[in-house]
Amino acid sequence: MRKIAFTNQKGGVGKTTTTINTGAGLSNLGYKVLLVDMDPQANLTYSLKLHSNRIDKNIYHVLKSEATIEEIVIKHKSFDIIPSSIDLSGAEMELVNIPAREMLLKDAFMEIESKYDFVLIDCPPNLGVLTLNAFTAANELIIVLQSEYLALHGLSKLMDVIQVVQRRLNKDLKVEGIVCTLYDNRKNLNREVVGHIRDYFGAKVFNTVIRDNVALAEAPSHHKTIFEYDGESNGAHDYQMLAKEIRNGH
C-alpha cells in the first residue's frame, strides 16, 4: 500500500485539486484508492459534496480515537474518502498534550493496512501537527508547486521539516516527486519558473506539468472529478499522465 501526502505549506497551489484528480486517475488505472482530507478547511470534502449533516464524524474523531476509519469512510464512484470538517481546526491545540501526537494518523492507518493500493493525503497549508501526522503516516511525499514567481520561496523551510520527520518520526519517508501546477504555456514567466524548478530538483520533477485549465476550477462546483466533469479536457489528460508517472515510480 503506497501512502502519498501532497504537500506545500502555501495555500492555493493546487494540492487539493491534485489529490482528487490523481486519485481519480489512479482509479481509472484499476487501483483501489483512499483519499484522506487532513485540512480543516475541508476543501476536498466539499469539492466532492461529502459535507452534510449526514456526516457527523470525520477525521478529527479518528485522530481523537472517537471513531474508526471504517465508521467514517465514504464511498465515491472512483475512490473511498475520509472526510474532514472545521472540527479539525481545534485539533492543533487539543492534541498538544497528547503523547506521540504526530503518530495518530499512522496508528489509525493500521486499521486499513493493505486494504487499498493507494492512500492519498491532502495536507493543510501549514507545517503544524496535522501536516506532521500526514508526513509520519505517509511513505512518500509529493510537493505541489505553482508555476509562478516565488514558487520556491519557503521551500527550504518545508525541506527542513521533512528532514526532521525523516530523522525522528519516519525514517522511510521519501520525496517521491515535485509536480508543477497551474502552468500557462503562454506566460514566459511560467516557463522560466518551471525551468528553475527543474534545474533545482532535477529528475525529482515529474515530466507531467499540470496546465492551467478552467475545467479543473469548475469541476468542484459540480462536485465532480475532472474525468466526470470533462474527460476530454487538458486537466483530465494531465492528471491521467501524472497518475501513470506515479504508478510507474519515479
Ligand SMILES: Nc1ncnc2c1ncn2[C@@H]1O[C@H](COP(=O)(O)OP(=O)(O)O)[C@@H](O)[C@H]1O
Ligand atoms: N490546473 C489548474 N487550472 C485551473 N485552476 C486550478 C488548477 N489547479 C487548481 N485550480 C484552482 O485553484 C484554486 C486553488 O487550488 P487548490 O487545489 O484548492 O489548492 P490548495 O489545496 O493548494 O489550496 C482552486 O480554486 C482550484 O479550483
Ligand SMILES: [Mg+2]
Ligand atoms: Mg487544499
